[in-house]
Amino acid sequence: MSKDQKKTVAVCAALALSFGIMPVANAMHIMEGYLPVGFCIAWGVLCIPFLAAGFFSIRNKLRENRRALTILAMSGAFIFVISSLKIPSVTGSCSHMTGTGLGAILFSPSAVSVLGIIVLLFQAILLAHGGLTTLGANTFSMAIAGPFLSFAVYQICLKLKVNRKVSIFLAAMLGDVFTYCVTSIQLAMAYPSESGGIAASAVKFLGVFAPTQLPLAVIEGILTVIIVIGLETYAMPELKSIGFIKEKEVY
Amino acid sequence: METSKKSNNSTTVILLLLLVAVLAIAPLFLQKGAEFGGSDDAGSVMVEEVTGEAYTPWFTPILETMLGGEIPGEVESLIFCLQTGIGVGIIAFLMGRLVERKKQEELRR
Numbered sequence: 045m046s047k048d049q050k051k052t053v054a055v056c057a058a059l060a061l062s063f064g065i066m067p068v069a070n071a072m073h074i075m076e077g078y079l080p081v082g083f084c085i086a087w088g089v090l091c092i093p094f095l096a097a098g099f100f101s102i103r104n105k106l107r108e109n110r111r112a113l114t115i116l117a118m119s120g121a122f123i124f125v126i127s128s129l130k131i132p133s134v135t136g137s138c139s140h141m142t143g144t145g146l147g148a149i150l151f152s153p154s155a156v157s158v159l160g161i162i163v164l165l166f167q168a169i170l171l172a173h174g175g176l177t178t179l180g181a182n183t184f185s186m187a188i189a190g191p192f193l194s195f196a197v198y199q200i201c202l203k204l205k206v207n208r209k210v211s212i213f214l215a216a217m218l219g220d221v222f223t224y225c226v227t228s229i230q231l232a233m234a235y236p237s238e239s240g241g242i243a244a245s246a247v248k249f250l251g252v253f254a255p256t257q258l259p260l261a262v263i264e265g266i267l268t269v270i271i272v273i274g275l276e277t278y279a280m281p282e283l284k285s286i287g288f289i290k291e292k293e294v295y
Numbered sequence: 296m297e298t299s300k301k302s303n304n305s306t307t308v309i310l311l312l313l314l315v316a317v318l319a320i321a322p323l324f325l326q327k328g329a330e331f332g333g334s335d336d337a338g339s340v341m342v343e344e345v346t347g348e349a350y351t352p353w354f355t356p357i358l359e360t361m362l363g364g365e366i367p368g369e370v371e372s373l374i375f376c377l378q379t380g381i382g383v384g385i386i387a388f389l390m391g392r393l394v395e396r397k398k399q400e401e402l403r404r
Contacts, residue, residue, distance in 0.1 A: 075352065076352060076354055076355060076356045077352025077353045077354035077355060078342060078352055081353075114389055114393070117385055117389060118385070118386060118389055120385070121381070121382040121383075121384075121385035121386045121389075122382065122386065123382075124378055124379070124381055124382030124385075125378075125379055125382030125383055125386065126382075127378075128375050128376075128378035128379040128382065129379065130375075131319050132319070132320075132322040132323055132326075133322050134321075134322045134325060134326065135322075135326075136322070136326040163378075166378060167378070168356070169357065169358065170358065170374050171366070171371060171374050171375065171378075172356035172358055172359050172365070172366055175354070175356060176354075176356070176357065177353075177354045231342065235342055259318055259322070262318060263315050263318050263319060266311050266314060266315050266318075267315060269311065270308055270311050270312065271386075273304055273307065273308055274308075274390065277304060277397075278390065278393035278394050278396075278397050279393050
């Protein structure tokens with residue numbers, strides 16, 4: 045990022061912090077109109093610096109190297125597909141996955157924020173799934189918290205020299221689970237339970253989301269590994285050019 | 296060497312895809328007769344439980360306001376398919392190009 049861009053991101057972040065002085069909390073696809081106005085605005089503002097950073101990150105990477113566009117388009121399309129598939133889970137209800145892990149690992153977590161908000165807008169406007177008022181909160185959980193965790197997990201796995209496929213699986217899976225954890229906390233903050241406050245309420249919401257989401261998170265992990273295998277087989281030059289695979293690495 | 300690695304990868308991919316299919320379909324058999332509603336909806340039921348009263352959302356989705364009601368189920372699945380279709384289309388197009396490129400490169404060599 046250039047100096048000016050860094051400044052812009054910093055200013056946005058400062059703005060967001062001053063606005064969002066509230067306990068860090070986060071949730072997934074909260075329904076339209078289900079969050080109090082204050083929360084809607086706070087979450088929305090909190091997302092702005094990430095989106096700005098993501099926009100610059102994408103622009104810079106593409107300017108550096110047009111080839112990255114293929115990978116970016118793939119990551120975006122992957123989110124589109126994955127988040128449109130509602131899959132039955134062991135608890136007897138359906139949920140869908142996030143698909144944000146792939147872009148976070150290949151590209152950058154902030155770039156995924158931009159891709160994620162496109163999908164969320166599509167679903168909020170055309171499908172009445174999620175919502176425009178809860179867009180900020182949903183963006184934060186699905187397009188910011190999840191991908192950043194995926195990215196962190198993948199970096200840690202790299203440091204520990206874990207097998208690449210296992211690392212990808214773990215990163216995508218944990219990112220998915222984390223998205224729902226954040227959703228639970230976001231809902232809990234808006235609806236603290238009378239007896240136990242936010243924590244008790246968070247546990248309750250997690251109780252709804254977690255058992256449903258765990259098997260789906262495993263599926264998401266596996267699918268992400270599959271698509272990376274595909275890319276490794278056919279798109280090696282692109283993966284090298286974005287630095288995902290080191291030039292010297294013997295494959 | 297090159298070919299053995301390739302077939303190795305395809306075996307992994309096929310096994311993984313089978314595993315995904317099993318994971319996705321198994322719940323249907325494990326929970327016979329369950330409703331399989333959305334977990335987002337389960338969330339709103341939970342909101343009612345925690346607050347102890349039925350919650351009236353203060354904002355209804357724009358499309359529902361314009362239509363004066365919920366989107367018909369069939370149309371909703373149409374739009375979901377559209378979303379999947381756009382994604383799959385992009386992935387398939389790019390993958391196709393990449394696969395063909397690799398073939399050409401190998402031919403040239």
